[in-house]
Amino acid sequence: MDDLVEKALARWPNVPAIAGWLKLNLQGDWLLTGPAPEGLTISHPRILNFMARNYGCEPDGRFYFQNGPQKAYVHLAYTPWVYRIHPLAQGDLMLSTHTGLVGWPLAMYQDEQGRVLIEGEQGIGLLHSNDMDLLAAGLQESGGELVHQACWAVPDCDPDSLIAARTKLRRDKKTSTGQRTCTFKLIQIDSNAVALRFQFNPNPEVNQQDPNS
Incomplete structure (x- = not known):
C-alpha cells in the first residue's frame, strides 16, 4: 500500500466503503460499473499502477481497491x-x-x-x-x-x-x-x-x- 494511502487512512479512518462500482474482468481489466451498464475500462497507466499497488483482500475474502481513505470492493468476473x-x-x-x-x-x-x-x-x-x-x-x-x-x-x-x-x-x-x-x-x-x-x-x-x- 502506498505511503500516501496509509497517511490518508490514518487521517480519515472512518470513511464508509463502497461496493458495486468496480469490476475485474476476465482479461484483468478494471471496469467502472454503476451508471454504465457495460462498464468503462480504466486505461490510464498512472491510475492502473496506483490501483495495482493498492489492491488487497479482507480476511473474509472480499477484494478491494484502497482509494485513499475509501475502500472500494471489487466485483470479480471469475478470480481475484x-x-x-x-x-x-x-x-x-x-x-x-x-x-x-x-x-x-x-x-x-x-x-x-x-x-x-x-x-x-x-x-x-x-x-x-x-x-x-x-x-x-x-x-x-x-x-x-x-x-x-x-x-x-x-x-x-x-x-x-x-x-x-x-x-x-x-x-x-x-x-x-x-x-x-x-x-x-x-x-x-x-x-x-x-x-x-x-x-x-x-x-x-x-x-x-x-x-x-
Missing part, C-alpha cells in the same frame, strides 16, 4: 487475479499478476470450459486468454492426463526492465529469485467451486456485511 506469462530471452517463462507482481506458479487447474487457472504465490487466478499458446508449448500427455512442464524464472533484477508491460512489473520482497523447472498436472475443477475452494468472495456487493467490520 489474472495471470500473464512472459517469455524471457533465455527461454524461461515469467509469471505475473494483472497488478504486476512477479512470482512462482504453485499449481495449475482446468475448468469445464477449458480455461486454465494458475495458483501462484498471490493466490488463484485465471490465465489471460492471450497467453494460452505460451502455456500450450509446455503441455504434454502423461498417463491420460495433461501435464505442463517448463522452466520458470524470477529475476533478481528489476523485472520491469526485461518486459514492457502496461502495469509496472515488480517483485515482492518475500519472493525468492532464480530458476525452477516445474511440472504441474492440470487438475480438473468446476468453475462454480473455485470461489469456495480458494475462499474469496466474487460478489461483495451481494449480502454485503458492514464495510467497516
Whole structure:
C-alpha cells in the first residue's frame, strides 16, 4: 500500500466503503460499473499502477481497491487475479499478476470450459486468454492426463526492465529469485467451486456485511 494511502487512512479512518462500482474482468481489466451498464475500462497507466499497488483482500475474502481513505470492493468476473506469462530471452517463462507482481506458479487447474487457472504465490487466478499458446508449448500427455512442464524464472533484477508491460512489473520482497523447472498436472475443477475452494468472495456487493467490520 502506498505511503500516501496509509497517511490518508490514518487521517480519515472512518470513511464508509463502497461496493458495486468496480469490476475485474476476465482479461484483468478494471471496469467502472454503476451508471454504465457495460462498464468503462480504466486505461490510464498512472491510475492502473496506483490501483495495482493498492489492491488487497479482507480476511473474509472480499477484494478491494484502497482509494485513499475509501475502500472500494471489487466485483470479480471469475478470480481475484489474472495471470500473464512472459517469455524471457533465455527461454524461461515469467509469471505475473494483472497488478504486476512477479512470482512462482504453485499449481495449475482446468475448468469445464477449458480455461486454465494458475495458483501462484498471490493466490488463484485465471490465465489471460492471450497467453494460452505460451502455456500450450509446455503441455504434454502423461498417463491420460495433461501435464505442463517448463522452466520458470524470477529475476533478481528489476523485472520491469526485461518486459514492457502496461502495469509496472515488480517483485515482492518475500519472493525468492532464480530458476525452477516445474511440472504441474492440470487438475480438473468446476468453475462454480473455485470461489469456495480458494475462499474469496466474487460478489461483495451481494449480502454485503458492514464495510467497516
